[in-house]
Amino acid sequence: MKNSRVSRFIVALVACIVVGGAGFLIFWNVNAEEVMPEVDQAKLLESNKTWIKTNTSLTMEPNLVIPIKGNNTVTTIASNGDLILDTTNKAVLAKMATVNVKYKDMNRFRVRVFANKVSTVMNPAAFQYTHDNIDGFLTSYSITKGTLDKSAGRAMKLQTRAKEQTLKVNEKLETVYSSGLAEKVAPMLDIDPEVSGQYLEDSFNLTSGEVVTAYPRELHYQFSTEKTSLAFFKSDSDEEITQPVGLEYVIKK
Numbered sequence: 001m002k003n004s005r006v007s008r009f010i011v012a013l014v015a016c017i018v019v020g021g022a023g024f025l026i027f028w029n030v031n032a033e034e035v036m037p038e039v040d041q042a043k044l045l046e047s048n049k050t051w052i053k054t055n056t057s058l059t060m061e062p063n064l065v066i067p068i069k070g071n072n073t074v075t076t077i078a079s080n081g082d083l084i085l086d087t088t089n090k091a092v093l094a095k096m097a098t099v100n101v102k103y104k105d106m107n108r109f110r111v112r113v114f115a116n117k118v119s120t121v122m123n124p125a126a127f128q129y130t131h132d133n134i135d136g137f138l139t140s141y142s143i144t145k146g147t148l149d150k151s152a153g154r155a156m157k158l159q160t161r162a163k164e165q166t167l168k169v170n171e172k173l174e175t176v177y178s179s180g181l182a183e184k185v186a187p188m189l190d191i192d193p194e195v196s197g198q199y200l201e202d203s204f205n206l207t208s209g210e211v212v213t214a215y216p217r218e219l220h221y222q223f224s225t226e227k228t229s230l231a232f233f234k235s236d237s238d239e240e241i242t243q244p245v246g247l248e249y250v251i252k253k
Contacts, residue, residue: 044081045077045081045115047118047119048077048081049077052069052076055068057124058122059121060096060099060111061152062149068085070087070089070092072089073092078115081118082112082113082114083112083118083246084113085111086110086204087110088109093106093108093109105252107251108210108251109248109250110204110248110249110251111217111246111248112200113245114245117219120219121150127147129143129146130143134185139227139228139230140227141184141185141225141227142185142225142226142228143185143189143223143226144223144224144225144226145224147222147223149219149222150219150220151217152248153215153217154215154216155214156215156216156247165206167205167212169200169202169247170200170201171199171200171247172198172199173198173199173247174196174197175191175242175244176241177241178239178240178241182225182240185225185239186241191243198244209253211251211252212250213250214247214250215248215249215250216248217244217245217246217247217248219242219243221240221242221243222238222239222240223240224236224238
């Protein structure tokens, strides 16, 4: 009789765990499938224009910042909200050449930044990692610390010689994750893992003899993650996410 009661208790306990787990899984799946709200385009345009109005400089590398206003420098916000800077200012180009050899002998520089990334790229404040959690089935994930570098990636196969022509660009720039875990915690960095990349469309005039080399502008996140299973089993790992935010063009003759 006693054994029968124990058996019924165990069966009831297992049933509660299964039902509770299923309920949690359904709740988690509903949350995971929620659609992120779209940013109002008009507000985004006005927000991006503010960076030009306040004359905020553009950080190219940790030790390279260039002004967005000045002689022979044009900075605009495109109709889709992208930020575009185009300069032939000799002082600016010379400064860039002293920092990175790829800019040596450059006679023109252009950069285009995705509208939804202008704020992150232009913000001069140090990036602060969120301490939010992402909850999964019996497991949660968090970012404990990290750094963010704004830089350019490797040169792309986008080179041309022109004779008074317009260069048209339509490139898909993809986000790269160091692992599945990095992809899982990406929403905490305002990165949607369901979106593999963004297309950048651009068009600008070239003069005779100009040679264009394009480099993806990138946000390079390096961070430590903590995985907690069953509320008390913890493990750490170092992860990276490289997210393209636009293109820069090094133009030489």
